[in-house]
Amino acid sequence: MSGEIIFQTSRLAAVMWENGDADLIHDLHSTIETTRYMSGGAPWPREKCEERLRTYLAEQARDGTTKYKIVSREDGRFIGRAGISLYATGEYEMGYAFYAREWGKGYATEIAGGLADWFFARNVAPHFIAFAHPDNLTSQHILKKIGMRERGPIFIEGIECAEFEMTAAMRQTVT
Numbered sequence: 001m002s003g004e005i006i007f008q009t010s011r012l013a014a015v016m017w018e019n020g021d022a023d024l025i026h027d028l029h030s031t032i033e034t035t036r037y038m039s040g041g042a043p044w045p046r047e048k049c050e051e052r053l054r055t056y057l058a059e060q061a062r063d064g065t066t067k068y069k070i071v072s073r074e075d076g077r078f079i080g081r082a083g084i085s086l087y088a089t090g091e092y093e094m095g096y097a098f099y100a101r102e103w104g105k106g107y108a109t110e111i112a113g114g115l116a117d118w119f120f121a122r123n124v125a126p127h128f129i130a131f132a133h134p135d136n137l138t139s140q141h142i143l144k145k146i147g148m149r150e151r152g153p154i155f156i157e158g159i160e161c162a163e164f165e166m167t168a169a170m171r172q173t174v175t
Contacts, residue, residue: 006068009114012107014068014082017056021069024078025049033100037133040157059085065124067095070111082111084119084128092119092128108139113146113174120168127167134161147174 003015029035029044044052052067059066067083080098087093094115096108119128131154132139140162144150148164155161 007118009110011073012111013071013073015071016060017053017069022050022053025052028080028099034097037136084115092125094128094130109142109145112142116146116166116171120171127165129163129165131161131163147171
């Protein structure tokens with residue numbers, strides 16, 4: 001596993017991206033399975049992955065938080081990305097994506113809870129948001145499971161998505 005470790009959970013490590021990691025982002029987001037519920041709803045072209053990598057590096061330098069590379073602590077394999085970064089509303093937003101072959105192993109719930117704990121321990125902001133496509137019931141379940149509260153719809157590219165929020169007090173009632 002290479003890159004600075006930001007935080008760890010029992011099975012996963014959130015690691016800072018390095019120059020050259022656009023290939024990992026592209027591989028992750030090159031299938032419809034991992035992008036169907038995301039902005040655009042289609043696999044990401046290489047240029048978008050390179051732009052995202054630049055954004056992640058810039059956000060970390062500016063804000064001290066971004067979407068991170070998620071690797072297995074057991075064998076160091078790249079399994080997805082997850083993190084909390086500033087959204088267009090000026091609020092911090094949590095998001096995650098994992099390879100389809102990694103679904104059903106509890107990784108999204110584990111990393112989402114770990115992110116919430118890490119975010120509030122660092123006092124980055126009093127709350128953060130997350131949203132999920134209306135058809136992505138699994139993600140909506142995960143957000144509720146870690147203690148997030150639905151606060152109403154948010155329209156993203158004309159689609160009415162479920163929007164959630166979490167405060168430190170809300171997280172404390174779950175852990």
